[in-house]
Amino acid sequence: MSFVGLYTGLTGVRAAQVGIDITGNNVANAATPGYTRQRVELAARPSYQAPGAMIGTGVDISTIGRLRDGFLDARFRSSSADHAAASVRSDLLARLEHLTGEPEQGISVRLGRLWEAAESWANNPADAATRRQVLSELSSVSDTIRSTAAAWDALAADTGARRDTQVTMANDTLASLADLDRRIADMNPTRIGPELLDQRDLLLDEVARLTGADVKIDENNRALVTLPGADGQPVDLLRAGERQRLAVDPAGGGIHVAALDATAVDPATGPSVAVGGEVGGLHQVLVTDLPRWRAELDAFARTLADAVNTVNAQGAIGNGAGGSQPGGALLTFDAADPAGSLRLADGVDVASLAASALPTGAGGSHDPSLPPAPHDGRNARAFADLRTTKIGDGGAADPAGASLENRFADLVVGLAGDVRSARATADSARAVSVGAELARMQEHGVSLDEEMVGLVRYQRSLEAASRVMTTVDEALNVLVNRTGIVGR
Amino acid sequence: MRITSEAMVLRSLDRLHTRLSRYERAQSELSTGRRILQPSDDPAGTRRALSLRSSLQAREQELHNIDDARGWLDTADSQLQTVTARLARVQELATQGASHQNDDVRRALASEIRQITEELAGIANAKHLDRPLFGGFGAGDPVVRVNGTWQYPEAGTTGAPDQIMRRVSDSEQVRINVTAAEWLGAEVVGTDADGAPVYGPQLLNFLERLATDLENGAPQAVLSGHLETVRTSSVRVTDGLATIGTATNRVESARARALDLQLTLRTELSQVENVDMAQGIMELQVQQVAYEATLQALGRALPPSLVAFLR
Numbered sequence: 001m002s003f004v005g006l007y008t009g010l011t012g013v014r015a016a017q018v019g020i021d022i023t024g025n026n027v028a029n030a031a032t033p034g035y036t037r038q039r040v041e042l043a044a045r046p047s048y049q050a051p052g053a054m055i056g057t058g059v060d061i062s063t064i065g066r067l068r069d070g071f072l073d074a075r076f077r078s079s080s081a082d083h084a085a086a087s088v089r090s091d092l093l094a095r096l097e098h099l100t101g102e103p104e105q106g107i108s109v110r111l112g113r114l115w116e117a118a119e120s121w122a123n124n125p126a127d128a129a130t131r132r133q134v135l136s137e138l139s140s141v142s143d144t145i146r147s148t149a150a151a152w153d154a155l156a157a158d159t160g161a162r163r164d165t166q167v168t169m170a171n172d173t174l175a176s177l178a179d180l181d182r183r184i185a186d187m188n189p190t191r192i193g194p195e196l197l198d199q200r201d202l203l204l205d206e207v208a209r210l211t212g213a214d215v216k217i218d219e220n221n222r223a224l225v226t227l228p229g230a231d232g233q234p235v236d237l238l239r240a241g242e243r244q245r246l247a248v249d250p251a252g253g254g255i256h257v258a259a260l261d262a263t264a265v266d267p268a269t270g271p272s273v274a275v276g277g278e279v280g281g282l283h284q285v286l287v288t289d290l291p292r293w294r295a296e297l298d299a300f301a302r303t304l305a306d307a308v309n310t311v312n313a314q315g316a317i318g319n320g321a322g323g324s325q326p327g328g329a330l331l332t333f334d335a336a337d338p339a340g341s342l343r344l345a346d347g348v349d350v351a352s353l354a355a356s357a358l359p360t361g362a363g364g365s366h367d368p369s370l371p372p373a374p375h376d377g378r379n380a381r382a383f384a385d386l387r388t389t390k391i392g393d394g395g396a397a398d399p400a401g402a403s404l405e406n407r408f409a410d411l412v413v414g415l416a417g418d419v420r421s422a423r424a425t426a427d428s429a430r431a432v433s434v435g436a437e438l439a440r441m442q443e444h445g446v447s448l449d450e451e452m453v454g455l456v457r458y459q460r461s462l463e464a465a466s467r468v469m470t471t472v473d474e475a476l477n478v479l480v481n482r483t484g485i486v487g488r
Numbered sequence: 489m490r491i492t493s494e495a496m497v498l499r500s501l502d503r504l505h506t507r508l509s510r511y512e513r514a515q516s517e518l519s520t521g522r523r524i525l526q527p528s529d530d531p532a533g534t535r536r537a538l539s540l541r542s543s544l545q546a547r548e549q550e551l552h553n554i555d556d557a558r559g560w561l562d563t564a565d566s567q568l569q570t571v572t573a574r575l576a577r578v579q580e581l582a583t584q585g586a587s588h589q590n591d592d593v594r595r596a597l598a599s600e601i602r603q604i605t606e607e608l609a610g611i612a613n614a615k616h617l618d619r620p621l622f623g624g625f626g627a628g629d630p631v632v633r634v635n636g637t638w639q640y641p642e643a644g645t646t647g648a649p650d651q652i653m654r655r656v657s658d659s660e661q662v663r664i665n666v667t668a669a670e671w672l673g674a675e676v677v678g679t680d681a682d683g684a685p686v687y688g689p690q691l692l693n694f695l696e697r698l699a700t701d702l703e704n705g706a707p708q709a710v711l712s713g714h715l716e717t718v719r720t721s722s723v724r725v726t727d728g729l730a731t732i733g734t735a736t737n738r739v740e741s742a743r744a745r746a747l748d749l750q751l752t753l754r755t756e757l758s759q760v761e762n763v764d765m766a767q768g769i770m771e772l773q774v775q776q777v778a779y780e781a782t783l784q785a786l787g788r789a790l791p792p793s794l795v796a797f798l799r
Contacts (some may be wrong), residue, residue, distance in 0.1 A: 030494070031494065037492075094526075094528065097526060097527060098526065100527075102527050103524065103527060103534060103541075108542075112545045115545070115549075116545065119549045119552075119553070119655070120552075123552075123553060126619075126627065373624075373625030374625065374627035375620075375623070375624070375625045375652070376625035378653075381653065381655070384655075385655075387542070387546065388658065405538075405539075409538045409539065412527050412534065413527065413531045413532075413534055413535045413538075416527030416528040416534055417528075419526075419528035420528045423528065434498070434499075437498065441492055441494045441495035442489060442490045442491065442492055443490065445493070445494040445495055446493065447491060447492040448493050448793045448794065449793055449794045450490075452798060
């Protein structure tokens with residue numbers, strides 16, 4: 001019997017106290033984002049040689065473990081980047097679709113009204129009211145196309161601004177990460193608080209979500225952020241404390257990695273990289289999806305204008321001198337931006353609509369001295385037939401082409417198909433990402449029940465260790481004070 | 489598997505979100521009555537709905553066209569029926585004139601024929617909805633009297649007749665007019681300033697000649713020849729009537745078809761676009777119950793823990 005037993009009890013009390021503190025910290029941080037649960041690692045102290053046996057000397061607190069699984073982190077980070085990219089694309093395409101107003105208030109409805117008006121006009125070609133109706137529907141169709149194009153352009157501008165903001169945000173996050181990483185590197189390894197590591201992991205999560213970059217902690221406990229370059233070789237964004245930044249090339253529209261001190265004017269000097277995550281999703285929509293559908297709308301606007309103008313040119317209008325001439329262009333557009341500039345041509349009025357066929361003279365060809373027959377609605381009928389007439393890309397009738405109505409339906413349905421597949425991709429990416437997050441949370445997160453059990457265990461352990469001390473104390477008391485007083 | 493409170497919250501939120509969005513979807517489908525709210529809900533269905541709707545619009549317009557065509561055809565028909573009756577009377581009068589030699593009687597007959605001529609000219613110039621019924625593409629009167637001779641003032645009366653068409657189905661157009669020249673006939677009545685022939689309505693000018701011949705006491709042979717001309721004129725009018733009748737039949741059967749198609753298209757469109765009400769209500773109910781159950785399950789599952797139990 002010696003004081004060793006007392007000391008053994010003390011180590012038990014200390015270990016239990018630390019256990020309770022750590023448990024308390026876990027419980028307090030149960031809802032803290034990025035918190036990794038901690039656990040006291042205990043180890044038995046070395047034994048000493050007592051007469052007859054090796055006797056242990058209590059317990060040591062070896063470490064406070066941070067229960068983090070790098071594999072789960074990597075899985076979560078890549079799936080969250082995929083999810084961010086897919087959901088951004090799905091949202092943007094859905095907004096693009098929403099802006100068409102189909103099937104209730106879009107261009108298809110206005111087109112239907114235009115053909116109705118044209119048919120009434122064909123039935124009553126000389127009537128100013130039916131002609132006015134055709135003109136107003138024609139202008140309504142072009143207004144709708146123009147406003148759809150304008151809304152799409154505004155969405156593209158928004159998306160561009162949003163991408164640039166996210167690029168800035170990614171650079172800021174990278175700066176915070178580099179800063180924190182340096183502080184961690186400068187520290188004595190034994191004195192690094194787990195909360196700093198949690199913080200760094202959180203920033204790595206954010207960088208991965210924003211850019212889809214490959215992030216990890218290297219063997220020197222430094223953060224490493226790389227992006228795949230154009231040739232497939234990884235390009236460093238952050239390695240051993242050396243930080244670069246992302247920059248959008250204003251001319252080419254690509255995303256590059258540029259040195260921190262490079263001027264904003266020429267980011268293209270840095271290598272071009274394949275960016276994923278939210279920035280990548282926005283960028284992809286901006287350079288592929290939006291221009292593609294805008295071009296489809298342009299093509300439709302151009303074909304509509306060409307078809308209407310071609311039909312009008314096949315009919316006759318008065319030439320002001322009592323004779324007739326072919327009808328002029330009704331719709332006009334700027335070739336650089338057909339959908340955004342489609343409108344009624346200058347000076348078009350009810351007299352510009354060519355209802356009748358070109359009057360022919362003795363030779364069977366158009367005789368400009370003959371006036372258009374007032375009740376001849378043959379060309380107006382051809383106009384109304386544009387509803388189903390198959391036309392080529394130049395606007396002239398072409399049996400191998402498609403009707404205006406089908407062309408527009410193809411556009412709407414094509415876009416809808418894209419939206420649908422983008423949504424499906426986003427949904428499955430979301431499921432994967434939520435699954436990965438769950439798996440990580442199950443590993444890294446705090447379970448209150450578990451902590452309660454731990455608390456009870458440490459409490460009991462503390463009580464028992466105290467008891468050991470009391471017992472040893474009492475035993476020593478007997479030895480010190482009561483020994484040798486037998487019979488007194 | 490280790491369950492942590494954070495994971496439980498995340499998963500619960502995820503489930504709630506899924507449930508709520510399904511509930512919302514069922515609710516908006518039912519409140520709009522439509523299955524396709526955005527084209528992306530069902531791209532193939534949207535394609536069908538767009539084409540069905542446009543077909544439906546076309547059928548509606550055709551029904552308008554058919555009503556309009558019926559107006560034209562009925563008016564032309566009743567006018568030409570009158571012409572047939574008048575020509576029968578002319579035949580009667582001409583036969584009488586050929587047998588009666590009394591000048592007073594003949595003058596009376598001639599005067600009635602002149603009246604009929606005026607009436608036929610009136611019919612030829614009749615209007616429907618403010619447009620010359622028998623005028624083809626022209627806007628003015630089809631026949632006018634110049635210096636006692638009936639003429640066609642509009643150009644083009646001698647070539648192919650102006651055909652006014654109405655579309656009555658996707659692939660079918662029906663002619664709804666006959667021109668004055670078709671049932672009055674045409675003959676050269678003079679030349680214009682450029683030396684080109686001027687045409688006039690053969691029947692009207694013939695009736696004028698018949699009246700004059702009756703007044704002037706023309707010989708029996710001439711009058712008998714005129715009787716033959718009246719008969720050929722009647723045939724022309726009957727041809728016109730037949731054209732109108734055939735068109736009326738086609739328009740009628742087109743109307744039946746259009747009405748039939750309209751019904752079919754409406755049914756199909758509704759099948760593509762609309763929510764089956766009974767099913768929609770059931771779906772909403774199911775989603776509501778599911779959502780409430782999820783809420784309740786969460787309400788029961790989240791608060792209790794060892795913390796609460798140990799208290």
